[in-house]
Amino acid sequence: MLRSRVAPYLLLRGKGLVKTQKFGNAKYVGDPINAVKIFNEKEVDELTLLDIDATASGRGPDLTLLKDIAAESRMPLCYGGGVQDAEMAARIIALGYEKVSVSHAALERPALVREMADRIGRQSVVVTIDVKKEGLLSGKHKVYSRNAKQAHKVDPIDFAMKCTELGAGEIVLNSIDRDGMMQGYGLDLARKLRGSITTPMTVVGGAGSIDDLRALTNELGPVGAGAGSLFVFKGKYRAVLISYARP
Structure with a gap:
């Protein structure tokens, strides 16, 4: 029987980890190697690491750091940030990562999804779609990339369906509005996406309690x-404390 996966998402900035709110106001939360060691002990389902500055600054992944992280990890890993071609995706897989995520690069050149699937296997290709509501009452969402700085004229559901046709093995729906707010997931768009694709999907943005995981x-x-x-904050003052729990 299939069960839901619960995945911590860690944001890399330089050699450290940060946590954002609505893709801004980044707060330093620790060292990635130490975080991986803690999550090892907590036996998490999988761990995703996203370098939030790689694409925006026009550089590739820090392969040395990624290698060090993989060497410490005892859990499945996914990496995203600065991946522009299938060869780089293959290099990351060779370091010990199970999945590679792309966002801006797939929006700019959707054929990359097929190229990655051919090179590393469909099961290892993740497309992350960052979305933001266009208005409080419209119910429509716009797709963004480059840390929510660049808008794209594509419908998130249509883009997700196109990516799965091209070979994406997983779609991640990431809410910019709810990022770091800890007020619950945006279920309306997630429900539409679940009804439109048959591939695995992950929803990110807004979880503030185990009840939010259960609701999803x-x-x-x-x-x-x-x-x-x-998984990184505790209490109303957002003290840094790495934790993990399943619904």
């Missing part, structure tokens, strides 16, 4: 529940 999985069934703040 109760609503959508077996999906990935991604969270950042929930």
